[in-house]
Amino acid sequence: MTIPASWFLTLAALLFGIGAFGLLTRRSALIMFMCVELMLNAVNLTFVTFSNSLHDVAGQASVFFVMVVAAAEVTVGLAIVVAVFRRRQSNTVDDLSELKG
């Protein structure tokens, strides 16, 4: 028995939605990062599913690029979180309110 592609796509859409929801509601910078990662991995699942059902290798190749980008983003992101944390001893985005108006 094969699982139809639509199941994978629905799962990916759900994961993407959870990530987006988490990013918009959670207040810890680290968890917000994890949510971005979850969204990117949902994208990867979508690419692989389409690649499989279209019998086309380009989708699988795209996944590698997305992975590399996700890794680069986290590297820079964690460095910035550390820089902010050193100054404020907090990683909650609600405390970042010097800039507003």
Place this chain on the structure above:
Amino acid sequence: MTITMPSVNYLAIAPILVLLGGSLALMMIAALTKSRVSLGVATVTSAAVCAVATIVSVFQWSDVSSHGESTTLAHAVAYDGFGIVATAIIAVTTLLATLSARDWIARARTVGVEFHILLLAAAAGAMMMAQANDLIVVFLGLEILSIGLYVLVAYDRHRSTSSEAALKYLLLGGFASALFIYGAALTYGGTGTTTLTGIAYFMAHNFILQPGVLVAGVGLMLVGFAFKVAAVPFHTWSPDVYEGAPSPVTGFMASVVKVGAFAGVLRILIGALGTQATAWRPLVAALVILSTFLGAGLALVQSNIKRLLAYSSINHAGFMLLGLWSATPRGVAGTLYYVMTYAPVVVATFTIVSLRGGVNEDLHELGGYRGLARRQPLLGAALAVLLLSQAGAPFTTGFYAKFAVLTAAVDAGGAWIGVAVMVAASIAGYFYIRLVLSLYDTHDSAEVVTVPRTSAFVIAVGVLSALVFGVWPGPLESLAQHAVLLLP
């Protein structure tokens, strides 16, 4: 199994290679020399690299003029007039931003050649977007540009607002990138290819019975781009980030990000999905109306010049989107002309803001600009010209830029949208002119601003570009019109 290597037209990707090569060379010099690389060496190298990239793009232009458009690297990169002109704009703007940053780095006591390394790499990312013929290449360019900028925004270690702005930019930028790439994945699912010319071919030869996946994909990509160019309602990050970032970086963001992102979005929506214009045009129309009106309206109530310029840049993003909305070659030329004239002006404006803001960037109140032109007539007049050009006053480039996108929109049957954005432009004109008048206020509260020579050069280039091409728009206009977008 044999692997066939794609043929590479090195001239087509030469500017990107020059910038990335310059960035890597600086990194190697910094790593291999014992003494610290001096600011002068870094600035000269970076400026020379940008100049070489500009000269290379001139050769590319004559090559494409005689041999026609093509794609290279297995259809991943488009080699056309549009990409070349956008590349040249990015190279020139990065050159100006490098010079503008020189005085800031000297004053702000920041060390390290990394600023230039990141600036060149980010500019190469923007060029990649401008030349991309594949959704994945657009994404890679977007990310190279964005990740470089996240660090540049956080570059001022003496101010906590700098890292705060970087974190905000990073979280929302990451969100936008995820939306964009999910849109790209869905578009891939709907069309079976990620190359833009392939998508255009598919659209032209198939009738799409169930467009759901494709519509969602295009919508998500558009939202991702709207975040990057800070179009309302996806603009909330931009005033905070503009305020927190070092002023020369803000100038770079306001100019190069817009050039790269608009080049990418024009390629995707008009180059690849031009046949589906009826589907995405209402979305773009909403972005245009919201951005022009809210950008102008919220700028009126700002008291900090960097936040005011952030809202002004949101307003300009609305005008640039107007060229996209028309979905015609004329609209493409209009948007290209708009970013071409806007980029040097905005870099020069932020150079003045950087000088006026002081080392700690704490003198950005609008009141501090009162009487600036009375005490320092040249600097004040320069800022006045730059602001008037952004307002779209006649005899400046801003006027022709607005004229170009408006005529394109009216030609495409959008008289109503043209009238609407003109109303928004007049609201925007009010706050620019109010600021210009306060520059000439007799009540003098402005401190003397010292203008170093490199900054003076950048400001002069911005002002001259606004005035010379404002009176004599022919050359730039014909350049924008002949910059053909590759269509299959």
